Amino acid sequence: MKKVRLSLLALASLFVVLNAHAQFADAVVSFNPGAGFSPGFTNANSALGEPSRVTPGAFGGPVDVFDPPYLSSQLVSIGAGGSLTVQFSKPVINHPNNRFGIDFIVFGNSGFIITNEFSFETFDWIGTPATDGSLFGVNAGRTRVSVSQDGVAFYTLNPALAPTVDGPLPTDGAGDFHTPADPTLTPTDFAGLTASQIRALYFGSAGGTGYDISWAQDASGNSVKLGAISFVRVEVLSGKSEVDGFASVFVPPGLNK
Numbered sequence: 269m270k271k272v273r274l275s276l277l278a279l280a281s282l283f284v285v286l287n288a289h290a291q292f293a294d295a296v297v298s299f300n301p302g303a304g305f306s307p308g309f310t311n312a313n314s315a316l317g318e319p320s321r322v323t324p325g326a327f328g329g330p331v332d333v334f335d336p337p338y339l340s341s342q343l344v345s346i347g348a349g350g351s352l353t354v355q356f357s358k359p360v361i362n363h364p365n366n367r368f369g370i371d372f373i374v375f376g377n378s379g380f381i382i383t384n385e386f387s388f389e390t391f392d393w394i395g396t397p398a399t400d401g402s403l404f405g406v407n408a409g410r411t412r413v414s415v416s417q418d419g420v421a422f423y424t425l426n427p428a429l430a431p432t433v434d435g436p437l438p439t440d441g442a443g444d445f446h447t448p449a450d451p452t453l454t455p456t457d458f459a460g461l462t463a464s465q466i467r468a469l470y471f472g473s474a475g476g477t478g479y480d481i482s483w484a485q486d487a488s489g490n491s492v493k494l495g496a497i498s499f500v501r502v503e504v505l506s507g508k509s510e511v512d513g514f515a516s517v518f519v520p521p522g523l524n525k
Contacts, residue, residue, distance in 0.1 A: 293354035293514035302350020309345035319375040319513030321441035331441030336379040359496035360516040362481035370448035370478035376434030401455035409507020416499040423484035434509035443474030445515040
């Protein structure tokens, strides 16, 4: 009986640790939709909490790499010159052991284009849906991502390293929002792959675009060491980005790389 109680205590402790790190952006500090945003997608609170696992409604269903979220209740749209600043109630840790060094992930609504033929008799794809790696819904323009500890002093993540928000990788709602996918993956790596094969490349991740707090720079381009941050700002410099959510990274030690 004592061993059982100890096991239950260990499980409870593990749950507390995991829950302490399982966090999403939970407050909007400021929002400016900019120019060229998607009309009707201006509820910034749509970017708070857990990103979408399911799109509700008669035409909805599970969110996966071919079927990204698309409702105004799921996404906020930011056009050129616009910005969104969110806050995490629990600081996002700049942890050197995080997988690929990624500390937080931004989820958008990009998706892989299915290249199978479509049957208008069955209204379904012919064969198992696969992609050639082409994407839809991505921002082909540029974004700037900045981070802050106090919401006052913001530091830009090195633009040579920080990818565009709402680009690769499409969301897999069956994956873990707190586990980053390999940031070196490119669309060509997914050519000819089905959803299950893409999921294998994601290695348990839900996809999204990952960022390392260590990329922070001051106005002169000098590296800034930040142990943790509580604020993330996304600025769209050109194009248009849709944002579904922000997640901090926490990977159990055994899965860190």
